[in-house]
Amino acid sequence: MTGSKRITIHDIARKAGVSPSTVSRVLNSTTPVAEAKRQAVTTAIQQLDYRPNLIAQGLARGTSTIIGVLTQDIGSPFYGELLRGIEYGFRGSRYHPIFADGNWQQAEEYNALNILRSRQPEALIILGGLMPDAEMLAAAQEFPLIIIGRSVPSLEEYCVLVDNFQGAYRATQYLIEMGHQRIAHITGIRSHQDTLDRQAGYEQALRDANLPINPDLIVEGTFQEQSGLLAVETLLMRANPFTALFAANDQMAYGARLALYRRGIRVPEDVSLIGFDDLPSSAYTTPPLTTVRQPTFEMGMSAAKATLNLIDQRPWPLPQLTPDLVIRESTGFARR
Template structure:
């Protein structure tokens, strides 16, 4: 029976601790799923919560069911608009499901990324969505033995894990082939980081399009970047400092293309009248650059929604029926036929 002294006032965590005969910190750790306590103490806390009608009733229910109703999400750069769009899909996928999310960042560092996954596992999340990243497929599969994982940017598949990967090579091929069809033959490429799988695939797409068109591949036209705006700006400077001749630039992502656009502007070069430019990702802001950017549409929102639905299906023991939407070229105003 509940203590009458608490019948007319809201119970607090301290009240629960006193009735259960444990410390307040123990109650807190039991509620957030990080406590390692005896079954006797756990049951005492649950009984006190129920008897006193303690406010976080959902937490108590979760403890009873063995579910935290929490999904962990690992991104690589929280400030990136690339991840913003994917997270919007994740957020919509979690609506009306009762699940909440915990977002952490791996900062494109495999060790840090693994530590963040370990942190989420310690919080007893019901599943993890891994957005891109550097940890190996083998590590993803190992972690999935402890809780379900859905990963983007890779092609893993086990009973408790699944990956969704777009065709980056084909997307880059579309971009470069578009420029070739417009008459361009000297096409510079601002690449992504050399240790990134997406960047490696996009380089292959660039090379394939050049080869199929019987155009000589010139190493001087390929400049390494890092998927950030500054690298696009620096790439333009490098191309001019090394006196490369080109009529078009393909940037490995939209952010790099923004930097390229600024670099060309500072040199008095018009887009697309003097140089054509293509990006990759189709970020929301790419429709509003001056001029609007021709780019490869990557279904970022759809992938976030797809990943969430797949994770919930694994958690609920349901069959996963998921197909990654294809990439497609979006022609806007930064490309034109070579005169």
């Protein structure tokens, strides 16, 4: 179970008949080294299967090559693609992301941030979260910082996000174009900015079409499946008919779809259903879900790339990401 003595730069120096400094130099090719010695060192490294101790290197160089990533719910389908994108973005670089989860609770976020801090990250990526803007500004003082899925005033140029208002507007508008007039909305958690922006987009689209905003058609969810299911039950109990339903994320749309199914309400024949996110599985629900696509993988990847650029003090172009409406089969014309 326990390995043999970890082998160090000194071991290979001895074996190669040079000084540790020289070994370090061939390792990092920072300074020319005589060919013979270089050879000796190289073969010694191979023979002893030596691998530099990154943490010692980190201490000596003052660089940890670690990027702290503050997540909110590692494990949720939405974060899955984001993480994959981040992981992909750092591949081949010498940097390695480490994750700490805030669990959508402020106290845990602070805690996670401190955990990350103690690992001396060279930059931070923060995904959403409930931390006050002031804290974000403070963090930006301390580290190169990229923020995903949230817009922080005066830090806009470090934020990677799609326009939630715009996405929701587009979704609602599409429903209206399809002839729907009574469009219900399941919101996310009130404290999230996404929730507010998406609801605002929904309402604006209604307004622009001269349709009334009916509070009875709006119900709050939690971004999770079960809440979508419950929301539909609530909506149905209110006996306020609707022919279309816009859920603030796909997971709630799944729950809503199930509630509808249980009541024998057909999608899209009786009710059109539209989500937000375009999770990978949304293309495989029955019927496949019409939804507002967030390019999550790309968001993660560009955040990673931007982080690398920030560290190297290069410009960090962030892509112009627009939420696309992906029209599948859960939406149709309103019944006449």
